[in-house]
Amino acid sequence: MAEPRLAVRRKSHSSSERKRSRAPAQPVAASSPVARKRPSSGGEGPPAEAPCSNDSEEDMFGDYDSFYGNDSLIAQVDDIEHKYLQDKNMDVKTAGEIILGNLQSGVHQKEQDNFSASQNVVLLKSDQEEGAFQVHDSDPADGNQKLTESALDDLPSSQLLYFEKMDELSSASRTSALSKGRDERVNSFSDKIRDPLSFYAGAEHRNRPTDSSSHSKCILFKPESLKDHLKSAMTGNARAQTLQVSKTKQLKEAVLSEEIFVARKAIESSSLDIGPFYGLPSKVKDLLRQLRGIETLYEWQHDCLMLESLQQRKNLIYSLPTGGGKTLVAEIIILQELLCRQKDVLMILPYVAIVQEKVRGLSSFGIELGFLVEEYAGSKGRFPPIRRRVKKSLYIATIEKGHALVNSLIETERINDLGLVVVDELHMLGAGSRGAVLEITLAKLLYTSKKTQIIGMSATLNNVGDLQKFLQAEYYTNNFRPVELKEYIKIRDTIYAVDSKTQNGFAFSRLLNFKYSSNLEKADPDHIIALVTEVIPKYSCLIFCPTKKNCENVASMVCKYLKKEFRVHKEKEKEDLIKNLKSIGNGTFCPVLKQTIPFGIAYHHSGLTNDERKSIEEAYSAGVLCVLACTATLAAGVNLPARRVILRAPYVGNDFLKKNQYKQMAGRAGRAGIDSAGESILIVQEKDKHLVQDLVHSPLENCYSNLLQELTKGIQSLLLSLVGLKVAVTHEEVDNFMCCTLLGVQQQLLSKEKSLTEIVKDGLENLIEKGLLKGRISQKDHNSKSTLTITPLGKATYKGSIDLAYCNILYRDLKKGLEGLVLESNLHLLYLSTPYDMTSTCSPDWMIYLRQNMDDAVVNRFYLTFVLYALLKETNIWSVSEKFNLSRGYVQNLLSSAASFASCLLHFCEEIEEFWVYKALLIELTKQLTYCVKTELIPLMEVAGVLEARAKQLYNAGYKTLAHLANANPETLVRMIEHLSRRQAKQIISSAKMLLSEKAEALQEEVEELLKVPTDIPGTH
Ligand SMILES: Nc1ncnc2c1ncn2[C@@H]1O[C@H](COP(=O)(O)OP(=O)(O)OP(=O)(O)O)[C@@H](O)[C@H]1O
């Protein structure tokens, strides 16, 4: 399912690194029933480029935690295959032809036509058998040992000392002393939070044997393998900080525990009698000051937090203008839930990049306050999540991952563990298939867990009544914006203030003051240069452009006519940026950026790689760059400095700007804590004047349910999973459920011809026809009570989050693959992992194959497979994009979409017995696709915000493992790593600590679970 990535400037006080691809220049605003098309490009610069639909990313499930060692079957097969290929000189093209022949015949030709290709495959397989035996001969345990040893070699000396100490202790005395010690280290802080009284009970209390210490005893009597050793050392490492607590720190912790305890008690006893800081320890206030520079809450934030409905834990929707400070309120409610009510929390954010930023931003809070922050984005996240014994978890997820997480909690009957779900940018409910997924998630929550509180926020909501009804929520709104935003439009050389109270929609403000030569007038008829130079270089300026190409053109045009003096401003920093971008591109450097950066200007869109975007955003935030020409990728939820936002035209792609989009883009100007003023200027051609007047007067777009519009990703997928999860298994139950959806609320508006019951009936029948459900739908009696069941294919489809439009063809392709899976390279597997929905975005420059009169979808898919194949071989996005003449952003997006789809496939195959063989193969392939970097960089890239370029720098500087990063000194890190600010260094360290702690915790939970004595041992009662 699509999980778009958005390019973001995180807040000035948070690091802005991102991982892997992200994408689309997708409109963020809610859907509007009618989109007005752009009439003609006229004098508006270069022709509009079609909006890039491939900018989204397919991202479901992930198994990144299985990333240990190189001992998997496929890795070994790869080695052998490598040797084999050298021997046999088998080239990729031959392999490709075999596979394509096989697949093509699988899809479209009769079995007999396929005979020769299959013959080839069989021959290849038998040729390979010798190699296959070698695979089994190699000893995986040996591999493991080597891995463990080398991992130990890599540790810094402080860590080695720690290991040695552990070793000594465990070999010298296998007594309970160590068990207690370790147990104490592991549980000390979190236990204190869970049970603050224990902290004051003194040593005596702490030494009291507990259940967990007896578990630890069991661990000690177990012969300890090196792997176990490493696990326990990791556990220790993760807590290393707690191990060496100073007196002051202990005191601080005591105060914190006390406050949490008092706050929790206060909340339990009375909803009004709150703790020192909204029911939270005052440490939260300190952290907000230290980490965010926030001294006091705005009045509305205080009022909102004190709402009666919140005290009563009712669902709440709140809406304030862009930049109003909505996030902080949500964060305080989240902390209350985690610390005081001791429940897990899910926070749903719209884009991968924003999720990663939030993970980084909240990791320090987690470390200080004793909760876990778990990332559910890209290919990260466990399903179901690990059940934590002590600490509570904050899951920060994209829309798609949030849905998968909720499914897994319902399936394991743990949905009530989730105390709170927060949805940022709630207007996304109206945004196509992603809106449908969000609606499905929330409807499932409402139906299955009456105790889970739901909170939604947005700056751009209109039909709040519908949303309130859907979410059974109270509503809070306020017009507060800490920094005033002045909105203008420009027609010819006149600037008008936007004023919806006037008849026109705008009132004269001033004439634009500029002197243009006739040449310049021709090159810049919209006077962008005049508008920009009014603010730069002292202040920054964002120019939103309708298309990616337009961004590049505007950036080039502006710098061509800028005075030479602009080159002098922050010259050294700009040189550094250029150096940095060159090293990211392994020497290759975009010619447009080469020309524009010396003037402090850059473009920013999804055609750039993540590393490039990150560097450009950072340079822009630091004032090194003062103009960014960007697409709508920078339009929502981001905090960038922008004294002035220019909307270069009232279009996004070919579509006329929607009110929501306009508000979001304009709202990037004047963000609190970054700018003290903000203004937006929309450039309008005379011909569009009336449309813009309509825009000014029109209300924000409504959010409409997309369940019907997005058939296979909407209602059909919902019905399938309802039966699969056993949430509703009869027609009647499904009907009842549907009343709890937004579609249920808006049914009369959205489906005039059919009732909800009829829609459900059609949907269920369709699923039965497709072989995904089994059962009978009565023609007459709509309230049929006969039970529906899910078929294995149905289960595989919803578990793998496969779009229902592709599930049958996917099954056929995998089945065909079983007849002759070509394993002399990973080409065939890659073909199977190439996302179906990306084939429409690709037009192969591949005449020979096109002349074969083959099916376009297969040819396109295979072409993309070759791109992926080249990527895995070369691990260099630049050279591959050049080779295939595709933008590097597209190539990166293909890679991450394929990684996600591979993991979806994995989950699909897990449910279908005959596909067991794919499981092992796909685990490894997913890993390769997820990171697509040299293996040694993978552990570093697991840390939120460490991208390839940063990982390389860290690795080269000697930070080779997670432990290195978690234990790094921020000052040393800043000294050793170029272009790394102190704030970023601290965030990297916090994120690494959090990840390490989370992994250690997980291992610890696993150990506890393994050693738990079952209560139902036969004969013990
Ligand atoms: N009480 C406060 N004091 C000072 N700064 C604050 C306060 N609350 C929020 N801010 C700052 O205001 C900026 C905007 O806040 P935030 O990102 O929460 O806006 P938002 O309402 O979510 O806007 P959008 O709808 O555009 O996402 C942030 O930089 C944030 O740190």
Ligand SMILES: [Mg+2]
């Ligand atoms: Mg926001």
